[in-house]
Amino acid sequence: MRTRVAMLAALVATGVAALTACGGGSTAGTPSAAPAGGADAASSVNFLTGTAQQNGAPQNTGDFADPSDTEAAEQWVELDAGSAGDLNPVVLNGKGFLLYRFDKDSPKPPTSNCNDDCAKKWPPVTVKPGGKVFLNGVDRNDVGFLKRQDGSLQVTIGNWAVYRFSGDAQPGDTKGQGVQGTWFGVTPEGGKAEASKEGTDPTTGVQYKTGTAKENGADLTQGDDYKGPRTDDAAMKWIQLTRGSAGGLNPIVHDGAGMTIYRFDNDKPKPPTSNCNGDCAVKWPPLLVKPGTRIFVNGVPAAKIGVVTRADGSRQVTLNGWPLYRFSGDKNPGDINGEGVGGTWFAVSPNGGKVLPKGGAPAPSSTPPASSTTNPPSSTTPPPGGVTLGNGSAILDSGINFAEPKGSFGVAGPGCVANPQPSLVSSIQLSGGPVKLWKGPNCTGQSMVITASVPDLSKIGFDKQVVSIRFGDK
Template sequence: MIRARAAVLAAALAVGAAAMTGCSPSGTAAKPQPADSATASSPVNYVPGTAQENNAPAGTGDFADGPANSPAAMKWVQLSAGAAGVLNPVVHNAAGFTLYRFDKDTTKPSKSNCNDACATTWPPVLVQPGSRIFLDGVSRADIGVVKRDDGALQITIGGWPVYRFSKDTAPGQANGQGVGGTWFAVTPEGGKAGQSPQGTDTNTQLDYQNGTAKQHDAPPNTGDMYNGPRNSPEAMKWVQLTAGSAGGLSPIVHDGAGFTLYRFDKDTTKPSKSNCNDACATTWPPILVQPGSRIFVDGVPTSEIGIVDRADGTRQVTIGGWPVYRFSKDTAAGQTNGEGVGGTWFAVSPHGGKVLRPTEGTGATSSAAPSAGASASASSPASAASSPASAPAGTPSAAAPSSPAASPVALGNGVVTLDSGLNFTEPDASENIAGPGCKNTGRGDLALSLDLSGGPVKIWTGRDCTGTSAVVTSSIPDLSKIGFDKKIASIRFGD
């Protein structure tokens, strides 16, 4: 499953499935560049956060009057995850207009087949060299650009060129959904958006609603906005789970008050269990609900949300099986002071993965044992080949059968982009793969560089997570530095 430069095999990227998506052209270099600096391999600037947070000029970008191809309109685009009516998650722009994909386009190679009159009804989302793309609840690994027949640059999500619909006349509308059986709102990973279950769930006894608490007129000083203990009845009336960005991280999940939500590596997902109690739960207040509580889902898949009973009998919200928390030292919306605390607390992604900051260095650490959360499955044999005894110091060591707890690094989820060029230049092809569990690559002889969103992950030279391995904690512009150039046959994500 390989795509040409700036294109990708069509697939809706779901947790637990490997899928081709638009490569992050600029990548996250081993020594990260400023988030808003373009590179030779990226004609545009990728910036975490919203246009407003980054002081985009008024009357430009998504708020510009006039055609989509005007210089003012192409100065910037914001891609935000959210909900639109019965659809969740979808991607919308800064003005709240839903973005769409077209089944008659292609992703291998990525190409728009909507031109002339079609492009009047469905205006393509355009940028120009030097434009800024603001990412709010959307991963940079899924975003790219493709040249249209008229030479303009169009944004892609998961390899799919994206558009607005001329008959959406107000924010939040999704009148283009299903038009002609070929047009669909696009998800943050490039898939077709679908209806999200709403109403009372008989298993959890919770009321799920698409959108935000404000859109549903939630009573003031209740739920996430309540100024008091999180276990009070007023605080547990409702919880909002919104995919967004904070502190340079995207995508993360925040609540209705804008506070970042976190996960704890010492908790478990199989079964879901919180191990943060007593004093820990004072520092990290759990997100609690009770029967009859409402959960507003805004860019977070309802299928990822669950409930777990805590030791004190209260019920805590989970995302991707991970119990979620606030951090008491986040004193204002948008802060991420809990990120990386103790090496065990991390912002949580909309699919339950840990969200990591870019780190210095090669982004890889060698490991001789499976990481915590990477237990063997039917498709990942316990045995593994050994590295040559003469391997130089610093090269990744062979994986040997061992208890998952033997590794100091807990694997996470996210997206790995395997790039056929050095420094994420993608001359021939690239491949995106997402967790959880062990995933085989489409071609073991492809990658010269690796872009990581989320993680950590473990790369292997053999299929089904066998052979020589290394734990990767950030993007690697040159895999030969760790001896893995054109040798990645499989990748182990967290469970």
């Protein structure tokens, strides 16, 4: 322990990388609060944030495999939050087929009572030990497993066993909904799916429609895909709110163009109030609507969506009372450059909550609360998005829980630092954070801010994938 603490101190002082050849011991650190990623203790199933395609799953396996090829089919399962028909929110598999729950099963303890002929009509969603579950809008904390009569491992959501329906021929079919009064589409929390609120809200004049903009035939040169100012009428033709994931954060809400949606801690939900005006609203464009605007809901409960009048008279979409924004620093779908900015801006969850950075607690604010966001101190240079990074150091360990079966590496700022051997790093002990992890060289590619030590990088989707790390520049 003394050796490793001394090593951290030396790295901070010298700002150079060092290699240790220590044995397999471990060191206590601040645990990560990240819920997604890692292996389930009972089943050794690996959890990864994002879709199977985003994670490079092999073709003709998992949800895309021939059902008769059990070995290939059980390699992975994707749980994707969204909508199907008039049902919203629901869970779909990677191919877009609705997943169901059965009232005659039991959640306490999780038990399946659908076997033999029943299981042929309602194929259970199974995965083999050592397989993978890809989570896109479904919270890791709501996913589990049960052992079936035949010994196979069935996925549960909210402790309810989940199934497909053999009568659903096409992605998005809902033919199993309500069968025998016991079968229902499953929600991301394990509840029974219901038809979503649709039609025009008489108070706001905003129209609600279940599904995506594309599914509903919206003009994709307008709305979320519009390239001009967000205050233009064309930009307010439609908005899509989709439950999904981005940059290791899950579940979050993004729009129809795949851009992450944020909330601001200095706003208020009761009554809904936006305190981001002037220059702040230029940096963080609010989601604006007008009478006639269509809001497409895809995995986000329509009942939690509202509208608040802003200081300038425009009207802004809210989620569970929290006003919603985009971030001008996000340039591409899936960017999360606004996450943790100033310790007050966070990706919004499907229920209006804030999604914390994967290192655990939010980065502390470097400025007092204000109605507009200011620049961080000049003592460090923030990455795109404005998170103020620390000029500290990190020990990159080759085992989880800071063990060192193949040694460990020390790195330190300032600036972007290469990881000498990315394929060996499974945990990080951090001093003087936050820092930003990158999957590409020279701080490029997919990234994530961490604010504390991470004992298991697979829990945040970065196991053996940290290629470079950005510290503060000074």
